[in-house]
Amino acid sequence: MTAVAAEDARVGFGELRMEGVTRRFGTSLALDRIDLEIKGGEFLALLGPSGCGKSTALNCLAGLLPLSEGAIRLDGERIDGLPPERRGFGMVFQNYALFPHLSVRKNVAFGLSVRRTGKAEIAKRVDEALRLVELTEHAHKLPGQLSGGQQQRVAIARAVVLRPRLVLMDEPLSNLDAKLRVQMRTEIRRMHQDLGLTTVYVTHDQEEALALADRVVVLRAGRIEQEGTPEEVYTYPASTYIAGFMGYRNLLPMPVAAREGGRITLADRGLRLTGVPQQEDIPDGAAVAAVRPEDFRVAGETADPVNALRVRVDVSEFHGREVAAEGVTDGGHVIHFRLPERVAPGSRVELTVPVERVLVFSGTAEATGPKER
């Protein structure tokens, strides 16, 4: 099959494998022996903070960057030596890179014209793509006459009109405002489903990754730290680094005070938290309790004495459905939690958290990874 035929054939693939993919820039290691399998039809998110190697991984898949070591195989066949245009992948980046002097329709048709696709076929496919991104009535406009979200939709239409077997997206929503980001997120997912695409999506936004992906791969310093379904990664982060990323805003380094029946109790300066160990070897001296703000509850009088803590509220912010609060324990631990309503600074509240929502890791304060947002 010729490369063009491969790109046009709307056939997916069984699996794409990255095998020991390593990429160096001088002496710095941007990707360190990445082994990853992407299944046809899957929506995979590559998640991690700035500099962890997400874009490098995507560019290696796209063929924009050669590998330093390793291989990429599509259904067993090596493709890492192929130039980008022969891989049959579509790309959507954060700067939409539309042609400013061409209409929306011409921008979307461009790739097909270059391939000398027949006029009637181009018209049919462009119409279909524009309908899909709901831009039919803007087809005659120039990109400069569109909003940021509309321009991004043109960029997506331009990629999917080629019916690529894999769509690579690098932070495609990062230039949009918050409301549009959420809308476009749904559209991207819908398109992925409706067109039966395989998508690899790079983002540093955990909410976006969790909302969109079938599987999330979290990168840290060029290596895979955890991979799993959004539910798995969110509920059972494999490390404090991932926990910090997944909204476990309370990462409290405390020594171990007791171990009993599969539970572990940490205690420090008057704060005592019992939780569930997430790793096998948790040393006595260096453990971290990870708790999500929304898992703390304001305790009633009948509160279970396990995991009861009293905090002085310093700040409470109205967030619509609930109030986000920051407080401090008598011993000086800063606690992030939620309240049903705002309270005056200096108020004292009793909090509690279920044992199963206190995740215990080995580690120290330095190892507590990125903070939420």
Ligand SMILES: Nc1ncnc2c1ncn2[C@@H]1O[C@H](COP(=O)(O)OP(=O)(O)OP(=O)(O)O)[C@@H](O)[C@H]1O
């Ligand atoms: N062209 C380059 N020359 C030198 N170093 C590079 C180059 N591109 C990337 N790097 C380095 O490789 C590492 C990974 O970069 P990469 O862009 O893949 O990270 P990222 O996770 O996508 O970050 P961001 O979200 O900020 O784009 C970083 O340390 C970066 O400085």
